[in-house]
Amino acid sequence: MPAKPIVYRIIETEDDVRAGVRSLRRKCAILRRAHDLAGDPPLRRRQPGFEGLARIIVGQQLSIASAAAIWGRFEQALRPLDAVAVASASDDLLRAVGMSGGKIRTLRAVSAAILGGQLDLPALDTAPDAVVQESLQQVSGIGPWTADIYLLFCLGRADAFAAGDLALQIAAAAAAEQGDRLSLAALEEMAERWRPWRGVAARLLWAYYAAAKAQRSGAPV
Numbered sequence: 001m002p003a004k005p006i007v008y009r010i011i012e013t014e015d016d017v018r019a020g021v022r023s024l025r026r027k028c029a030i031l032r033r034a035h036d037l038a039g040d041p042p043l044r045r046r047q048p049g050f051e052g053l054a055r056i057i058v059g060q061q062l063s064i065a066s067a068a069a070i071w072g073r074f075e076q077a078l079r080p081l082d083a084v085a086v087a088s089a090s091d092d093l094l095r096a097v098g099m100s101g102g103k104i105r106t107l108r109a110v111s112a113a114i115l116g117g118q119l120d121l122p123a124l125d126t127a128p129d130a131v132v133q134e135s136l137q138q139v140s141g142i143g144p145w146t147a148d149i150y151l152l153f154c155l156g157r158a159d160a161f162a163a164g165d166l167a168l169q170i171a172a173a174a175a176a177e178q179g180d181r182l183s184l185a186a187l188e189e190m191a192e193r194w195r196p197w198r199g200v201a202a203r204l205l206w207a208y209y210a211a212a213k214a215q216r217s218g219a220p221v
Helices: 014-027 029-038 050-059 064-077 083-088 091-096 101-115 129-137 144-154 166-176 184-194 198-217
Strands: none
Touching: 014 029, 014 198, 029 166, 029 198, 050 064, 050 101, 050 144, 064 091, 083 101, 091 101, 129 144, 166 184, 166 198, 184 198
């Protein structure tokens, strides 16, 4: 008999997020503390495919405001926004919208992989997490963080987690009262207790990070 396809729990709606929050609150005091301060985290879903992956690349290591501004100019300059358009665009145009050299190289590498048939993004929609990570990381410029964020927000995998994310490392340490920042290995170990809702745990910790930062600055939470 052929093997049954793996069925992944997908976070599609705010109700899915709330279901994950309820489960995590029952079994983890750290996340109860985070939720008590931050409340329910946002859904944060994006469409899978080239545009969703490109938006992750564009926003990496930028503030939300800066990323949104660059993305708006990028989207305006290239219509339709796809691999062909990026491959055809000049470096001068991409620099003019605010892209760094590294991001230009990564976007071009993604475009070349798609157009050359090495990267099939639609096929990743139902692929195992490890296959998604491996397929994306074969592209020059894409590392574990980008692949994990694609799993979280473009594919909506409920148990995806980005242990290499700096904000998650800081937020988890603060919520657990374990210093200023957890190592990647320590956060991976802590996150094991949050399965099968690690994707909601990540959303909770990002929301907690923002709420705690606002609280320290005196801004409304």
